[in-house]
Amino acid sequence: xxxxxxxxWTPVALSRDLPAGTxxxxxxxxxxxxxxxxxxxxxxxxxDRCPHRGMRLSHGFVRGETLSCIxxxxxxxxxxxxxRIPAHPGLTPPETIRVATHDVEETxxxxxxxxxxxASKPPRLDDLTPLRSLTAFAGIAAIEAAAGAKASNxxxxxxxxxxxxxCLLLSAWEDGQxxxxxxxxxxxxxxxxxxxxxxxxxxxxxxxxxQKKEVAQ
Numbered sequence: 001x002x003x004x005x006x007x008x009w010t011p012v013a014l015s016r017d018l019p020a021g022t023x024x025x026x027x028x029x030x031x032x033x034x035x036x037x038x039x040x041x042x043x044x045x046x047x048d049r050c051p052h053r054g055m056r057l058s059h060g061f062v063r064g065e066t067l068s069c070i071x072x073x074x075x076x077x078x079x080x081x082x083x084r085i086p087a088h089p090g091l092t093p094p095e096t097i098r099v100a101t102h103d104v105e106e107t108x109x110x111x112x113x114x115x116x117x118x119a120s121k122p123p124r125l126d127d128l129t130p131l132r133s134l135t136a137f138a139g140i141a142a143i144e145a146a147a148g149a150k151a152s153n154x155x156x157x158x159x160x161x162x163x164x165x166x167c168l169l170l171s172a173w174e175d176g177q178x179x180x181x182x183x184x185x186x187x188x189x190x191x192x193x194x195x196x197x198x199x200x201x202x203x204x205x206x207x208x209x210x211q212k213k214e215v216a217q
Contacts, residue, residue, distance in 0.1 A: 007116020009123075011171050011181055013131045015109040018043065023067060025058035027173055030115045033102060034058040038065045043097070044078040045113045047100040051082075057099065103143065111167070123154040128167055128183040131193055134180045136204045138172050138211035143178055148204035158185075159199060166196045168203070176211070180204065 012026040013035060023036035025048060032048040034057035042065070045092040048058050050069040054103050059070045066075040066083055075084040079103040082093035103114035109130045136143060142149050145158065147168070158169045165201045169181040182200045184192055 007114060007118045009105070009112040009118050009121075010046075010115055011110050011122075011169050012113045012179070013111045014129065014181060015106055015111060017133065018104045018111065021062045023058055023060060023062055025045040025056070027179070028101070028113050028115050029172075030173060032056070032058070033113060034067065035104075035111065035113070036062050036067050038062060038078070040065060042078060043104050043106055044110060045102040045104040046080060047097070047102075048096055050074060051097055051099060052059065056075070059212055066124065071134070074200070125169075125183065128185055129188045129191060131182045131184055131196055132200075133179060134200060134204060137179055137209040138178060138204070138208050139176050140172050140178055142211040142214065143168070143180070143203065146203050157205070161195055161199045167200045169201065178207075 004117040010028045011027060011186055018024060018037045020037050020041050021039050023034055023207060025121045026033050026035040037043050040079040043050050046057055046067060048056050049050060049059055053071055055068055055069050055071040060068050066077055068075040072142045073080055073086040075081050076099050081095060081098035085091055085093055107122050108125040110125060147157050147159055149157050151170055155170045159166045167183040167185055169183060170200045171179040180200060182196055184196050
């Protein structure tokens, strides 16, 4: 969970949702990011804003080992430095043209982005299999209430369902929404996966209802 003193890791996506050569938007407490995987499979997390005209880089495209803005094609490397400006093909872009980047780690098929300077590596999820992600219009407290369980220090909530244990890996957003990554413990067959997905969707509805009631009071 977030640490106000040392920074923390945020689980922003599942590995399956970011194939090689793609970019997707993601969110952390530090703001929006462009999460991308190069053609060779390396993952990077860049600030979601091109320094040129402010276009979202998550709307761009990956070419080889670079991320390119969809507006004028300015291309950036994994360190955030500008490598190419199509309107000036003979120009070597100055080092001052760069996008901010964040530390990113991929472990146990979950992608984590650092906010601040965490004191350690992201937590391991060795015995869990990621299934899917969904967004709840509710905070973590409402999700815990709906689940009848508290999140662990890494943001995991365990639910005992008829098809097995379902784990929810939570990532809070500043606007009161929560990103939920659904993970399975033990049986990962089709029936267990469908059951876990239904459990997560039902819990999301309950949490959102609780959140609405709290706001209405």
